[in-house]
Amino acid sequence: xxxxxxxxxxxxxxxxxxxxxxxxxxxxxxxxxxxxxxxxxxxxxxxxxxxxxxxxxxxxxxxxxxxxxxxxxxxxxxxxxxxxxxxxxxxxxxxxxxxxxxxxxxxxxxxxxxxxxxxxxxxxxxxxxxxxxxxxxxxxxxxxxxxxxxxxxxxxxxxxxxxxxxxxxxxxxxxxxxxxxxxxxxxxxxxxxxxxxx
Amino acid sequence: xxxxxxxxxxxxxxxxxxxxxxxxxxxxxxxxxxxxxxxxxxxxxxxxxxxxxxxxxxxxxxxxxxxxxxxxxxxxxxxxxxxxxxxxxxxxxxxxxxxxxxxxxxxxxxxxxxxxxxxxxxxxxxxxxxxxxxxxxxxxxxxxxxxxxxxxxxxxxxxxxxxxxxxxxxxxxxxxxxxxxxxxxxxxxxxxxxxxxxxxxxxxxxxxxxxxxxxxxxxxxxxxxxxxxxxxxxxxxxxxxxxxxxxxxxxxxxxxxxxxxxxxxxxxxxxxxxxxxxxxxxxxxxxxxxxxxxxxxxxxxxxxxxxxxxxxxxxxxxxxxxxxxxxxxxxxxxxxxxxxxxxxxxxxxxxxxxxxxxxxxxxxxxxxxxxxxxxxxxxxxxxxxxxxxxxxxxxxxxxxxxxxxxxxxxxxxxxxxxxxxxxxxxxxxxxxxxxxxxxxxxxxxxxxxxxxxxxxxxxxxxxxxxxxxxxxxxxxxxxxxxxxxxxxxxxxxxxxxxxxxxxxxxxxxxxxxxxxxxxxxxxxxxxxxxxxxxxxxxxxxxxxxxxxxxxxxxxxxxxxxxxxxxxxxxxxxxxxxxxxxxxxxxxxxxxxxxxxxxxxxxxxxxxxxxxxxxxxxxxxxxxxxxxxxxxxxxxxxxxxxxxxxxxxxxxxxxxxxxxxxxxxxxxxxxxxxxxxxxxxxxxxxxxxxxxxxxxxxxxxxxxxxxxxxxxxxxxxxxxxxxxxxxxxxxxxxxxxxxxxxxxxxxxxxxxxxxxxxxxxxxxxxxxxxxx
Numbered sequence: 001x002x003x004x005x006x007x008x009x010x011x012x013x014x015x016x017x018x019x020x021x022x023x024x025x026x027x028x029x030x031x032x033x034x035x036x037x038x039x040x041x042x043x044x045x046x047x048x049x050x051x052x053x054x055x056x057x058x059x060x061x062x063x064x065x066x067x068x069x070x071x072x073x074x075x076x077x078x079x080x081x082x083x084x085x086x087x088x089x090x091x092x093x094x095x096x097x098x099x100x101x102x103x104x105x106x107x108x109x110x111x112x113x114x115x116x117x118x119x120x121x122x123x124x125x126x127x128x129x130x131x132x133x134x135x136x137x138x139x140x141x142x143x144x145x146x147x148x149x150x151x152x153x154x155x156x157x158x159x160x161x162x163x164x165x166x167x168x169x170x171x172x173x174x175x176x177x178x179x180x181x182x183x184x185x186x187x188x189x190x191x192x193x194x195x196x197x198x
Numbered sequence: 199x200x201x202x203x204x205x206x207x208x209x210x211x212x213x214x215x216x217x218x219x220x221x222x223x224x225x226x227x228x229x230x231x232x233x234x235x236x237x238x239x240x241x242x243x244x245x246x247x248x249x250x251x252x253x254x255x256x257x258x259x260x261x262x263x264x265x266x267x268x269x270x271x272x273x274x275x276x277x278x279x280x281x282x283x284x285x286x287x288x289x290x291x292x293x294x295x296x297x298x299x300x301x302x303x304x305x306x307x308x309x310x311x312x313x314x315x316x317x318x319x320x321x322x323x324x325x326x327x328x329x330x331x332x333x334x335x336x337x338x339x340x341x342x343x344x345x346x347x348x349x350x351x352x353x354x355x356x357x358x359x360x361x362x363x364x365x366x367x368x369x370x371x372x373x374x375x376x377x378x379x380x381x382x383x384x385x386x387x388x389x390x391x392x393x394x395x396x397x398x399x400x401x402x403x404x405x406x407x408x409x410x411x412x413x414x415x416x417x418x419x420x421x422x423x424x425x426x427x428x429x430x431x432x433x434x435x436x437x438x439x440x441x442x443x444x445x446x447x448x449x450x451x452x453x454x455x456x457x458x459x460x461x462x463x464x465x466x467x468x469x470x471x472x473x474x475x476x477x478x479x480x481x482x483x484x485x486x487x488x489x490x491x492x493x494x495x496x497x498x499x500x501x502x503x504x505x506x507x508x509x510x511x512x513x514x515x516x517x518x519x520x521x522x523x524x525x526x527x528x529x530x531x532x533x534x535x536x537x538x539x540x541x542x543x544x545x546x547x548x549x550x551x552x553x554x555x556x557x558x559x560x561x562x563x564x565x566x567x568x569x570x571x572x573x574x575x576x577x578x579x580x581x582x583x584x585x586x587x588x589x590x591x592x593x594x595x596x597x598x599x600x601x602x603x604x605x606x607x608x609x610x611x612x613x614x615x616x617x618x619x620x621x622x623x624x625x626x627x628x629x630x631x632x633x634x635x636x637x638x639x640x641x642x643x644x645x646x647x648x649x650x651x652x653x654x655x656x657x658x659x660x661x662x663x664x665x666x667x668x669x670x671x672x673x674x675x676x677x678x679x680x681x682x683x684x685x686x687x688x689x690x691x692x693x694x695x696x697x698x699x700x701x702x703x704x705x706x707x708x709x710x711x712x713x714x715x716x717x718x719x720x721x722x723x724x725x726x727x728x729x730x731x732x733x734x735x736x737x738x739x740x741x742x743x744x745x746x747x748x749x750x751x752x753x754x755x756x757x758x759x760x761x762x763x764x765x766x767x768x769x770x771x772x773x774x775x776x777x778x779x780x781x782x783x784x785x786x787x788x789x790x791x792x793x794x795x796x797x798x799x800x801x802x803x804x805x806x807x808x809x810x811x812x813x814x815x816x817x818x819x820x821x822x823x824x825x826x827x828x829x830x831x832x833x834x835x836x837x838x839x840x841x842x843x844x845x846x847x848x849x850x851x852x853x854x855x856x857x858x859x860x861x862x863x864x865x866x867x868x869x870x871x872x873x874x875x876x877x878x879x880x881x882x883x884x885x886x887x888x889x890x891x892x893x894x895x896x897x898x899x900x901x902x903x904x905x906x907x908x909x910x911x912x913x914x915x916x917x918x919x920x921x922x923x924x925x926x927x928x929x930x931x932x933x934x935x936x937x938x939x940x941x942x943x944x945x946x947x948x949x950x951x952x953x954x955x956x957x958x959x960x961x962x963x964x965x966x967x968x969x
Contacts, residue, residue: 044353051360051745057351071353076740079348122384143307168356176353 040181049171261667269435306381406437434658471595489578509571516579528598542906556841638881639828702794864897867952889945
């Protein structure tokens with residue numbers, strides 16, 4: 001459950017191109033609706049405290065509003081993860097827990113991108129700082145049980161999200177840096193994979 | 199109206215002694231009840247020891263708890279994101295001063311504390327899914343490297359290269375927690391026919407039978423429904439059924455019960471014209487109850503609830519004695535002599551005592567208790583009638599005598615009953631009974647839950663994969679390992695039955711706690727997996743060799759998972775109901791819950807499986823309880839028949855050729871009730887049979903008094919009053935919607951009317967004493 005929660009939070013927020021004016025979450029949502037699709041490069045760094053080890057991976061991501069998030073891992077192993085809102089409505093076999101996890105992620109994405117903040121708001125206090133070109137947002141779990149597992153989520157960026165960092169139980173940290181981000185053309189959107197091949 | 203002191207031959211000191219006996223009883227009862235009523239609600243406690251099967255009893259009780267101690271709500275609305283929190287708030291607010299709920303689970307975060315990972319940490323290398331087992335057996339586990347590598351770098355996973363680089367525990371847990379319940383928007387829910395239903399699980403702090411808890415839950419849900427009329431609510435849990443039953447009982451007490459009470463008071467006031475007489479008539483009943491309660495508790499230590507309910511009803515027969523005495527006194531006036539009435543009163547008491555006390559010879563402790571309770575109550579009431587009532591200065595209205603005479607004249611039968619006609623009628627009725635009468639002791643027949651609630655229950659249980667633990671296999675083993683092996687061996691045949699559609703699923707402990715031999719084999723597999731495949735994984739991920747060594751070292755410290763440890767984990771808690779632990783003969787036992795079993799036809803393959811497997815018994819809880827009720831009913835009938843035979847022999851000594859006239863009201867009425875049931879196709883059950891006990895008792899009294907005081911207006915008035923008041927008290931229950939009360943009432947309604955009718959026909963008998 002925790003794994004999924006962490007995953008959908010970061011995947012969801014990747015797709016948020018943040019607005020450059022009147023900085024509140026309402027502005028963020030309005031800005032969001034103006035950017036239909038986005039792609040870029042990511043570097044994911046996972047710091048495992050108790051084994052004193054870093055796991056680093058790189059790849060490309062693509063995000064299409066209301067449609068999907070594609071997480072394409074290139075090094076050290078190739079893997080493609082596609083999350084679509086269809087997962088949320090498709091009848092899923094009841095005993096496939098992994099599909100159920102994706103369903104949850106897809107549902108949360110829809111909500112984030114549709115501007116329904118209430119679900120996140122009910123579980124995280126959110127603090128927004130800075131201006132449109134250099135902003136930081138901090139999410140802190142409200143529920144003590146959840147706070148035991150996620151210390152804090154920090155996002156920062158300018159035109160788009162540039163850094164995401166999550167502090168986890170036991171001192172573990174997950175950091176994702178985004179670069180070379182640019183809007184997607186309709187042709188590029190059509191070329192994205194739509195099969196779920198996790 | 200005049201106040202008549204009545205003379206009595208009974209010495210005054212006996213009345214005083216009887217009063218002192220009451221005081222002693224009151225003190226003793228107070229002491230016995232110092233910790234509340236020691237009541238026993240187990241139906242099986244009524245049965246002989248060797249039939250109680252304590253293990254089955256324990257298994258059934260344990261399996262039922264998840265249905266009893268919690269409830270499940272599924273809610274659907276257009277705007278679930280506001281409706282569900284509103285419902286959760288309503289339920290939380292219902293907590294009030296004393297808590298209603300221990301916990302309410304509806305958000306995904308409510309489940310965070312249920313994460314079983316930490317508890318199972320060291321055991322994970324002994325718990326493998328079939329897929330992983332096959333992968334290791336096939337190629338040493340090389341095919342597991344690629345997915346493990348992806349998981350190490352996936353943003354979705356939480357990799358742990360030392361503890362579990364291959365994600366063995368996650369795979370195992372995912373298989374175990376496979377459920378239709380999914381989180382969405384932070385709330386838990388299921389999809390039913392394309393509609394999203396949010397899920398709320400309440401863990402009750404109070405008993406599901408506590409009226410206060412039922413009331414607060416019902417109110418909270420009603421308020422929610424009023425605020426969200428468009429929302430659909432599906433309910434599951436014993437508390438909802440209990441609440442409906444309680445609501446129905448309350449409604450009936452205020453209609454049927456109040457009606458009966460008012461009717462009773464009105465009848466007695468019309469006849470005796472005095473509230474004091476009314477109270478005096480009820481005094482013997484109160485003293486009978488006091489005696490019965492105190493002495494039975496002192497004798498048995500605890501009281502079965504059925505004893506209390508049935509026994510108290512039977513003591514109601516004692517109103518006969520008071521009615522006869524008061525009717526005679528009202529009519530005889532100053533000439534009243536207790537002595538004239540004593541033979542009838544005594545015979546009435548003795549006949550009832552013989553009929554009921556025959557049951558004390560039964561091997562059934564519950565029946566013995568009930569019989570002793572009723573007998574003590576009747577004796578106590580009788581003593582109060584004889585020792586006290588004649589001494590009480592009660593107002594006597596001349597209206598009573600006038601009424602009795604007029605009633606006697608009005609109700610002279612047009613023709614007389616002769617033994618010949620009675621014989622013919624008996625043969626015909628008995629034939630009908632033999633031909634058509636049947637019995638049905640099914641508990642399902644007695645369920646008073648409305649169909650809509652049962653349907654909701656069914657939907658919720660089907661979609662959540664819950665069960666009420668009704669059908670199960672009881673499995674025994676010499677020790678834990680043997681038991682787990684036996685459970686494990688059941689998997690193959692049960693899965694075959696599932697493919698055949700006999701069951702929809704099964705829950706057992708060996709699925710989570712494999713037998714030690716299997717756990718050891720799994721650990722050997724993981725040791726192989728941790729050779730070349732682990733090295734490949736770590737090399738490709740760029741992880742140092744030292745980490746691989748640390749990972750391998752953990753395998754040596756992996757203990758065998760035992761049942762006790764498993765049951766202490768957050769996941770295992772839900773399976774505590776399956777574990778019975780030590781049995782009396784030194785072994786251990788557990789249950790396998792079977793889901794989706796169709797009653798009747800669907801059970802044969804399960805019985806066959808149990809019979810062909812040593813140490814395995816198939817049990818249908820409801821059917822078993824129904825069987826016990828049937829057994830109870832048969833025993834009551836048999837021993838009652840024996841009592842009646844004894845009684846008839848005894849009565850023949852006094853009445854000789856007139857004996858049939860004494861026995862016709864009780865036995866004839868019983869036969870008429872049975873025939874009516876046979877003709878109407880109503881099956882006999884334990885509750886209708888209790889009604890027959892009442893009919894027999896009142897019928898016997900009526901028959902005896904009719905024979906002792908033939909053609910006396912007072913006796914006929916008392917008999918009429920006795921049948922009428924009992925009819926009001928018990929017969930009106932025929933209109934109850936609670937099945938148990940309905941059957942009791944219906945029997946009394948027909949039976950008591952028949953008693954009156956038979957005495958009416960017998961009254962005008964021949965002038966002489968000849969039969």
